[in-house]
Amino acid sequence: MTELTRLTIAEAREKLAAKAFSALELTDAYLAAIDAANDKLNAYVAVTHDKARAMARASDERLGKGAGGALEGIPLGIKDLFATEGVHTQAASHILDGFKPRYESTVTANLWADGAVMLGKLNMDEFAMGSSNETSHYGPVINPWRAEGSNADLVPGGSSGGSAAAVSALLCAGATATDTGGSIRQPAAFTGTVGIKPTYGRCSRWGTVAFASSLDQAGPIARDVRDAAILLKSMASVDAKDTTSIDLPVPDYEAAIGQSIKGMKIGIPKEYRMDGMPDEIEALWQKGIEWMRDAGAEIVDISLPHTKYALPAYYIVAPAEASSNLARYDGVRYGLRVPGKDIADMYEQTRAAGFGREVKRRVMIGTYVLSAGYYDAYYLKAQKVRTLIKRDFELAFDAGVDAILTPATPSAAFGVADQAMSADPVKMYLNDIFTVTVNMAGLPGIAVPAGLDGRGLPLGLQLIGKPFEEETLFRTAHVIEQAAGRFQPAKWW
Amino acid sequence: MSVDIDTVKRVAHLARIAVDEADAERMTGELNTILGFVEQLDEVDVTGVEPMTSVIPMAMKKRADAVTDGGKAADIVANAPASEDNFFVVPKVVE
Numbered sequence: 001m002t003e004l005t006r007l008t009i010a011e012a013r014e015k016l017a018a019k020a021f022s023a024l025e026l027t028d029a030y031l032a033a034i035d036a037a038n039d040k041l042n043a044y045v046a047v048t049h050d051k052a053r054a055m056a057r058a059s060d061e062r063l064g065k066g067a068g069g070a071l072e073g074i075p076l077g078i079k080d081l082f083a084t085e086g087v088h089t090q091a092a093s094h095i096l097d098g099f100k101p102r103y104e105s106t107v108t109a110n111l112w113a114d115g116a117v118m119l120g121k122l123n124m125d126e127f128a129m130g131s132s133n134e135t136s137h138y139g140p141v142i143n144p145w146r147a148e149g150s151n152a153d154l155v156p157g158g159s160s161g162g163s164a165a166a167v168s169a170l171l172c173a174g175a176t177a178t179d180t181g182g183s184i185r186q187p188a189a190f191t192g193t194v195g196i197k198p199t200y201g202r203c204s205r206w207g208t209v210a211f212a213s214s215l216d217q218a219g220p221i222a223r224d225v226r227d228a229a230i231l232l233k234s235m236a237s238v239d240a241k242d243t244t245s246i247d248l249p250v251p252d253y254e255a256a257i258g259q260s261i262k263g264m265k266i267g268i269p270k271e272y273r274m275d276g277m278p279d280e281i282e283a284l285w286q287k288g289i290e291w292m293r294d295a296g297a298e299i300v301d302i303s304l305p306h307t308k309y310a311l312p313a314y315y316i317v318a319p320a321e322a323s324s325n326l327a328r329y330d331g332v333r334y335g336l337r338v339p340g341k342d343i344a345d346m347y348e349q350t351r352a353a354g355f356g357r358e359v360k361r362r363v364m365i366g367t368y369v370l371s372a373g374y375y376d377a378y379y380l381k382a383q384k385v386r387t388l389i390k391r392d393f394e395l396a397f398d399a400g401v402d403a404i405l406t407p408a409t410p411s412a413a414f415g416v417a418d419q420a421m422s423a424d425p426v427k428m429y430l431n432d433i434f435t436v437t438v439n440m441a442g443l444p445g446i447a448v449p450a451g452l453d454g455r456g457l458p459l460g461l462q463l464i465g466k467p468f469e470e471e472t473l474f475r476t477a478h479v480i481e482q483a484a485g486r487f488q489p490a491k492w493w
Numbered sequence: 494m495s496v497d498i499d500t501v502k503r504v505a506h507l508a509r510i511a512v513d514e515a516d517a518e519r520m521t522g523e524l525n526t527i528l529g530f531v532e533q534l535d536e537v538d539v540t541g542v543e544p545m546t547s548v549i550p551m552a553m554k555k556r557a558d559a560v561t562d563g564g565k566a567a568d569i570v571a572n573a574p575a576s577e578d579n580f581f582v583v584p585k586v587v588e
Contacts, residue, residue, distance in 0.1 A: 333570075383546070425523055
């Protein structure tokens, strides 16, 4: 049965259609893998055995009638940020204790409409705030990857750490994730998986627990580029329930895979060469440039001068929006309530007990920068810097660049409970230095595994595209995947 | 700019998060680290730059002013920590 969990979505799709095995057999293989691994990896916060089997049986019925959808019978893990009707939805926070929504998010509804099967809800940083999956109320996720000759637990990145770890450890065929500053691409890079954050507006945000509404975007984490394309096609839609959802038809992303990149212009931004960046990251980047050139692309040096200001601007914009979005958790309508001497005290006690340290920190920063007298100095200034960051990219694209190649992260996965990062929040924030610019400009970005470092840990490259040109990213990322190969951790769990 | 412990307590109250003396002290240090980090933005000249209001240029979608949903009071209060007759129950707010 374990062999079944090794199949990619594309392979499983073909074999299900050919009736080589049933959807129920495939789902049972994944449920068994989860039950055997989850105590060690902590990737799932809820496993929906009965629902998964019921959905798989329904898939078998449809497959039997030749009426299978695009993802018929494919077992997926869902980040705990997506509302799933009647099922654990807590953004991995204590404050949403016991919350089971009476509605389904648009992204997951799209997946179920295409026949996918839900295995359960995946661990994440609380409210998607974190880069190591250590801020979860349910404890850290452990990266299935370990350094050679070491038993030390590593983080899978965050905030979609459960999604990345589950895909990498073969505990689901693919997973949903979300990305506000790098939360799809950084964990994908840390686990040797493929993650794409589509253009802002491509996937509906309806029914996804909000963190920073002008930055949040859903996307898949998958084993390879083709699977990522298959999943994004189903997740993306035009949705009347989200006013920022874009009125553009969803292309067949899979069709872009394998198309030549001959003559494409790939931009290499000099500002992504950071002081103190490990040589291995630089070497990987050079390798990526060579692969692009060998495939016929033209390499051009570009400048994105406001790159270094993206992260500080993000740490004003994102907390400001979060402080507003998280105001709804007040112990009245859902989740945790801690009694107080009056209603204001009840709010304060509930939020003090329900939010973890990182979430409180960000709500506090957001409240401060939006408070009377500071709005212009912080929030307005950050939104102006954001305009400049976006303009940098527009100038590069206007000059004919088709996609931009950068490293995905400034390092490989680090240890759980890393001293330097827990002592200084800014050190943790620097994980997103290469990914956050993309959210600030609303662009699509894909992280694709490109090699292993000296300790045998995966490293990723990032490709950044023009708005709504995800197809270009699938084309170019596929070239890297073909050259670099795929990466699977040795099983120890 | 940096914050002192009294500002942190005031902000915590605005954010409706109860903090004790030790929390407030720790947060003061953390917030000042973050505010020190974002100070880099002072280097950027934003004269004449419009603040971003929409990351993708688009007009806000509008729908017809019609009832499309409703009659779900029981669903809405289903997750409430305390409810009665489809109302949310909270501590008394008037004397």
